[in-house]
Amino acid sequence: MTAPADSDAALVGRVLATDDRRAFAVLVLRHQSPIRTLLRRLCGGDQARADDLAQETFLRAHRRLSTWRGQARFGTWLHRIAWNAFLSEARRQPAPEPPPPDPAPGAERVEARLDLERAFAFLHEEERAALALAYGQDLTHEEAAAVLGWPLGTLKTHVARGKERLRAILFPSAEAST
Amino acid sequence: MTRSTLVDPLEERLSSPPHLEGAAFTAAVLRRLPARRTGARTWVLGAAAALATGISAALLARASGALGPALLAAIQGSLPGGSGVVALLTLAAAGLTAAVAVMGELGDDREPDPI
Numbered sequence: 522m523t524a525p526a527d528s529d530a531a532l533v534g535r536v537l538a539t540d541d542r543r544a545f546a547v548l549v550l551r552h553q554s555p556i557r558t559l560l561r562r563l564c565g566g567d568q569a570r571a572d573d574l575a576q577e578t579f580l581r582a583h584r585r586l587s588t589w590r591g592q593a594r595f596g597t598w599l600h601r602i603a604w605n606a607f608l609s610e611a612r613r614q615p616a617p618e619p620p621p622p623d624p625a626p627g628a629e630r631v632e633a634r635l636d637l638e639r640a641f642a643f644l645h646e647e648e649r650a651a652l653a654l655a656y657g658q659d660l661t662h663e664e665a666a667a668v669l670g671w672p673l674g675t676l677k678t679h680v681a682r683g684k685e686r687l688r689a690i691l692f693p694s695a696e697a698s699t
Numbered sequence: 700m701t702r703s704t705l706v707d708p709l710e711e712r713l714s715s716p717p718h719l720e721g722a723a724f725t726a727a728v729l730r731r732l733p734a735r736r737t738g739a740r741t742w743v744l745g746a747a748a749a750l751a752t753g754i755s756a757a758l759l760a761r762a763s764g765a766l767g768p769a770l771l772a773a774i775q776g777s778l779p780g781g782s783g784v785v786a787l788l789t790l791a792a793a794g795l796t797a798a799v800a801v802m803g804e805l806g807d808d809r810e811p812d813p814i
Binding site for chain 1: 710714
């Protein structure tokens with residue numbers, strides 16, 4: 522059975538065979554939304570930094586396209602590259618210390634209530650990564666854990682803690698009433 | 700009986716990411732890609748073609764040693780008063796000689812093409 526002409530595998534094949542830039546453009550267009558969302562959440566709403574990293578992700582993918590064997594979905598493979606790009610950038614330029622877990626509601630937290638991506642900045646890196654990959658990315662929890670290189674249980678623990686913290690930031694009144 | 704479904708607003712927001720799709724982003728990625736590989740490919744193909752031409756010229760030079768006198772005989776045979784059949788046979792023999800000469804140069808022990 523052959524893959525449809527516009528499948529990820531077929532497009533990758535065209536890029537590898539003839540350096541087909543149009544085929545690569547289709548791959549970028551198709552996968553940019555989840556990758557950019559993932560990186561915005563990882564970067565705590567810093568859109569410029571996230572888009573720089575998203576571009577870097579696609580450039581790395583282009584360089585290493587021949588290493589994609591089709592065992593994982595192309596999207597999952599891209600997520601792993603994005604996570605590694607984020608990690609290597611974070612090592613070069615460590616992000617500012619995360620804010621205290623439960624500060625008094627300040628202006629930044631009020632803003633964050635309105636913006637989910639910015640609220641991610643108040644989470645620890647592991648919680649951010651777990652939530653960013655486990656939600657809104659069309660990945661199963663197993664795939665998300667594999668991208669991060671964590672056991673499934675570790676992912677679930679960080680998801681639960683991250684959700685608890687996000688809930689306190691985004692819906693403080695509901696949190697207070699419980 | 701109506702069933703009430705409790706929707707967790709946090710889960711809902713987490714599961715509904717914004718749709719970020721833009722030609723500008725795609726264009727920015729394409730601009731940062733390395734130069735196309737066709738430049739290097741053209742150089743490699745050109746060098747291979749030049750090499751092939753050189754080898755062919757060397758082989759044909761040897762073959763033409765046998766081909767020259769045969770062609771001359773064929774032309775003489777085809778002139779008025781000459782025998783057309785002899786001219787044709789001589790020409791065929793010349794072609795055969797040239798082919799055998801070329802095959803001899805190439806030999807049979809060529810490496811199989813790597814795939």
